[in-house]
Amino acid sequence: MAQGVMVIAEQRDGEIRKVSYEVVSEGKRLADKMGWKVTAVLLGQGIKEKAAKLGHYGADKVIVVDDTKFAAYTTDAYVAKITDIVKAEDPAFLIMGASVQGKDLGARLSARLGVGMAQDCTALEVDNGNLTAIRPIYAGKAYAKVGFSDKRPHMATTRPNVMAMNEPDSSRSPEIVDADLSMDESALKTRVAEVLRDATGKVDLTEADKIISGGRGMKGPEHFNILEDLAAAIGASVGASRSAVDAGWRPHADQVGQTGKVVSPNLYIACGISGAIQHLAGMSTSKVIVAINKDQDAPIFQRADYGVVDDLFKVVPALTEEVKKISH
Ligand SMILES: Cc1cc2nc3c(=O)[nH]c(=O)nc-3n(C[C@H](O)[C@H](O)[C@H](O)COP(=O)(O)OP(=O)(O)OC[C@H]3O[C@@H](n4cnc5c(N)ncnc54)[C@H](O)[C@@H]3O)c2cc1C
Incomplete structure (x- = not known):
């Protein structure tokens, strides 16, 4: 039976983004209510040494996908690999940040997994093992409370800067697991040729x-x-x-x-x-x-x-x- 909370962490240039700590913290809060564990998935290149920090915010286990194919985000590579991991781990909830990347990834993943998803949530709750989510509708004029069908995982993305971040506890060390990197590369249709940066270096x-x-x-x-x-x-x-x-x-x-x-x-x-x-x-x-x-x-x-x-x-x-x- 599906159980546990899985969160997808996000990195840019090898640095874990703040929204990842927010989703891990929120995942931990939900998991504690059910006596579940939190598994974080971190994709990138040369990022394994950063994985432990996700444990400081509440991850019990971090699955690291460390390969050149995942250095920069592409929808097809990330969706293919995360789909394999989700099927193998069978989490009850799957959560990620509603960043530009998370919104794109979440939508494709939910279609690939054949489950529903609540996008851009401002609050999550667990009710009898089921996820409920609050999300703004009509351009923020109203808030809807949404639930999910029986199919697992229940998926949600959370609005950046809304979920409270846990106080980091550096004494917590998660189990760190290397993911199987094999995949059908013929299914990868896109490749990042070059990343053009905003020269001002402004905070997003x-x-x-x-x-x-x-x-x-x-x-x-x-x-x-x-x-x-x-x-x-x-x-x-x-x-x-x-x-x-x-x-x-x-x-x-x-x-x-x-x-x-x-x-x-x-x-x-x-x-x-x-x-x-x-x-x-x-x-x-x-x-x-x-x-x-x-x-x-x-x-x-x-x-x-x-x-x-x-x-x-x-x-x-x-x-x-x-x-x-x-x-x-
Ligand atoms: C489909 C759609 C999508 C849209 N998406 C967006 C969006 O993403 N973001 C967005 O912002 N808008 C969006 N809009 C546009 C939106 O409807 C408004 O037209 C826009 O937000 C108005 O911008 P504004 O407040 O700067 O200008 P205005 O509405 O013209 O307001 C200017 C304000 O400045 C005040 N002001 C003028 N001079 C001074 C002064 N010296 N000191 C103090 N106050 C002063 C005035 O009193 C006035 O209230 C969208 C519209 C549509 C139809």
Whole structure:
């Protein structure tokens, strides 16, 4: 009978991504309720020495798939290998992060395994051995509680930055197992030829702890420097609304919202952003939302924890000055 929680860890350039520790922690919380074990699967190249760290967050066992074929993510290689592992291990639950990679991988895996999946969940629970998941629907206007049919594993992806991370315990050492690397390579249709990096080396918005976003109220690309200054002072990343991106003021990678990135930082400061439903869809699970807008009726204030009704060109530089005073 299927039992245990399996989580798929994610790495980039050989470094395990934060979302992996979140899913391991969540997996551990669910497994404890059932007296189950947590098995993490880590794919990459030269990553075996990193596997132990997944144990610090709650993995009892880590299956390491270490080979050049898995150095960079490709859907077909990852899906083929993880499908074999899932069939051999027969977990009750299969969880991964709802990152760009996790959303793609999860969708293909669920089709390959012939099971249902809840994407981009903000809460998971175990009920009598069955997984239940809470996920935003209608662009974040409502939350749905979903359950699964009897078929195992019950699959879910979790929104990055939402699940609480366990305190790492370096005295926990997981069993580390090398996966069988054999596979039918004729089924691999894609190969990563080259990875082109963002030269700025910015933190990916989905992993940022603090985000300051600018919208049409910024009035032009030349004014984003005031957001960059505040971001530098508080250690934040800069995002944007679609209007700012469509106007060519910011790159698409900075767009937050339904057709951009979905983010859940600890602090989200929206500057000159009205708060359209499609923007809220991307940031409404942020822990603390601050809005700076000169229109007191802007819908963003309905979601904001703190609001400043004023001209952002006055407020943002003043805020930066105050932060600098405190931090010196
Ligand atoms: C299918 C679809 C998908 C979409 N996806 C996204 C998405 O992913 N992300 C997204 O953001 N949008 C998305 N949109 C667009 C969305 O509907 C809004 O048009 C957009 O979010 C508005 O951007 P904004 O708030 O920057 O601009 P506006 O709505 O024009 O708001 C600008 C705000 O700035 C304020 N302001 C102006 N000057 C100042 C000042 N000096 N000081 C303080 N405040 C000032 C104004 O009061 C106003 O509230 C999508 C739309 C559709 C139809």
